Amino acid sequence: MVRPVEEQFAILTRGAAQLETADELKRKLAKSVATGVPLRVKYGIDPTGFDVHLGHTVPLRKLRQFQELGHTAVLIIGTATAQVGDPSGRDDSRVGLTPEQIDANAASYLTQIAKVVDVTKAEVRPNGEWFRHFDFASMLKLLGSMTMQRMLERDDFSKRLKSNTPIYLHECLYPLMQGHDSVEIRADVELGGTEQLFNLMVGRNLQRDAKQEPQVAFTMPILRGLDGEKKMGKSLANYVGLAETPREQFGKTMRIPDGLMREWFTLLTSREPGEIDAILAGKPNEAKKLLGADIVAGYHGPAAATQVLDDWRKQFEVGGDPDVIPEVTIPAGELVDGAIPAAKLLALAGLVKSNGEGRRKCDEGAFNFGPDRAKPADFKAAVTVTDGLILRLGRAIIRVRLG
RNA sequence: GGGUAGAUGGCAGAGCGGUCAAAUGCACCAGACUGUAAAUCUGGCCUCUCACGAGUACGGGGGUUCGAAUCCCUCUCUACCCA
Numbered sequence: 001m002v003r004p005v006e007e008q009f010a011i012l013t014r015g016a017a018q019l020e021t022a023d024e025l026k027r028k029l030a031k032s033v034a035t036g037v038p039l040r041v042k043y044g045i046d047p048t049g050f051d052v053h054l055g056h057t058v059p060l061r062k063l064r065q066f067q068e069l070g071h072t073a074v075l076i077i078g079t080a081t082a083q084v085g086d087p088s089g090r091d092d093s094r095v096g097l098t099p100e101q102i103d104a105n106a107a108s109y110l111t112q113i114a115k116v117v118d119v120t121k122a123e124v125r126p127n128g129e130w131f132r133h134f135d136f137a138s139m140l141k142l143l144g145s146m147t148m149q150r151m152l153e154r155d156d157f158s159k160r161l162k163s164n165t166p167i168y169l170h171e172c173l174y175p176l177m178q179g180h181d182s183v184e185i186r187a188d189v190e191l192g193g194t195e196q197l198f199n200l201m202v203g204r205n206l207q208r209d210a211k212q213e214p215q216v217a218f219t220m221p222i223l224r225g226l227d228g229e230k231k232m233g234k235s236l237a238n239y240v241g242l243a244e245t246p247r248e249q250f251g252k253t254m255r256i257p258d259g260l261m262r263e264w265f266t267l268l269t270s271r272e273p274g275e276i277d278a279i280l281a282g283k284p285n286e287a288k289k290l291l292g293a294d295i296v297a298g299y300h301g302p303a304a305a306t307q308v309l310d311d312w313r314k315q316f317e318v319g320g321d322p323d324v325i326p327e328v329t330i331p332a333g334e335l336v337d338g339a340i341p342a343a344k345l346l347a348l349a350g351l352v353k354s355n356g357e358g359r360r361k362c363d364e365g366a367f368n369f370g371p372d373r374a375k376p377a378d379f380k381a382a383v384t385v386t387d388g389l390i391l392r393l394g395r396a397i398i399r400v401r402l403g
Numbered sequence: 404g405g406g407u408a409g410a411u412g413g414c415a416g417a418g419c420g421g422u423c424a425a426a427u428g429c430a431c432c433a434g435a436c437u438g439u440a441a442a443u444c445u446g447g448c449c450u451c452u453c454a455c456g457a458g459u460a461c462g463g464g465g466g467u468u469c470g471a472a473u474c475c476c477u478c479u480c481u482a483c484c485c486a
Binding site for chain 2: 251285
């Protein structure tokens with residue numbers, strides 16, 4: 001049942017960015033195989049917002065691989081660290097959250113993470129568990145384990161220092177807290193994005209201080225977002241969320257730059273490198289559809305992927321309407337003689353943010369409705385609204401329900 | 404503790420008493436072209452209004468003025484220099 005060391009090592013290091021150190025991982029794997037004791041693989045996530053996105057799944061997928069090989073996933077929910085805010089990869093400081101927000105977010109995260117990792121088999125540990133009782137003497141000891149110089153060496157801080165962006169003292173606490181988590185749970189491996197390297201290395205040091213065998217710092221590449229440039233992030237609006245509908249996930253994927261496909265295939269699907277080469281050698285458009293379908297299949301199942309692909313063809317290749325159309329309910333009371341002025345209708349349907357934008361879009365000829373794709377004469381032209389009417393604005397399409 | 408310079412729309416960054424809902428760039432939305440890619444061209448990008456127009460908005464508060472993003476006071480925050 002247990003796979004041999006070399007095989008495990010080969011599977012695990014695929015797609016990895018950097019390991020500190022690869023030899024240590026091999027040794028730990030060998031020991032695990034010999035003793036039958038699974039490795040404890042840590043991954044921490046701070047409950048700072050609601051949407052878990054594809055960027056998070058890169059290390060999470062790796063975590064699942066560890067699980068599949070029989071190792072123990074230890075998910076740290078950063079209930080304590082979320083109050084500090086991770087300075088990694090930030091060029092400004094984060095705002096601390098209230099305990100209530102943190103609890104709500106934590107619950108939501110777990111359900112979302114469950115789509116990638118087997119949460120039922122994982123050890124889930126909020127780090128408030130130990131930090132809640134952390135006394136001042138322990139804090140002093142923790143702070144005494146690192147020098148200011150080393151803290152300032154880290155990339156994020158040195159950049160902010162140079163650009164005169166504030167660095168708050170409590171932010172320096174973050175890596176130490178994360179490192180201490182590793183001591184608490186006796187981690188063998190800690191997963192993270194490459195921007196986590198500093199934090200992961202701190203964990204190694206603290207473990208050494210605590211006379212533990214240091215964890216392997218295992219970093220995965222950072223996934224770039226829809227723009228193809230910046231890191232996928234919740235604050236950048238360039239992400240695909242795990243909780244989004246198949247249509248949204250697929251649509252967003254279709255809009256990524258072609259050059260991003262290899263990265264996404266590699267980090268987000270289980271396709272083999274040779275297979276990816278073959279796919280990318282073909283038509284880019286076909287490759288991208290496949291990528292989108294792969295992603296949708298992972299979070300909504302194969303049937304949803306087939307459906308969304310079919311719908312895409314209907315809407316954009318044939319020029320018809322998809323089978324699955326999002327719906328919006330408009331109060332029947334808004335109708336005057338069974339109709340609503342075009343601009344207002346767009347706003348009510350949520351296709352535009354304001355009546356003014358609705359007017360502009362009508363003027364631009366971006367709006368049409370119904371089976372014959374009629375366009376209103378102008379933005380105040382009354383559009384007869386019946387239950388089930390289809391509205392189209394650009395690539396958006398929505399079905400109106402009267403309520 | 405003392406001094407200096409700053410705080411403008413999602414971001415960057417002009418404006419420095421009326422002609423400012425605020426140049427320009429990026430981002431974003433739509434149209435043409437297309438593969439919901441790239442490139443290119445066009446239009447748009449605070450809210451309400453058919454429109455005239457009105458209301459909000461240039462860190463918070465107060466003041467001067469017929470009139471302030473622009474001047475003064477004060478508060479908050481930031482950077483830099485000195486201690």
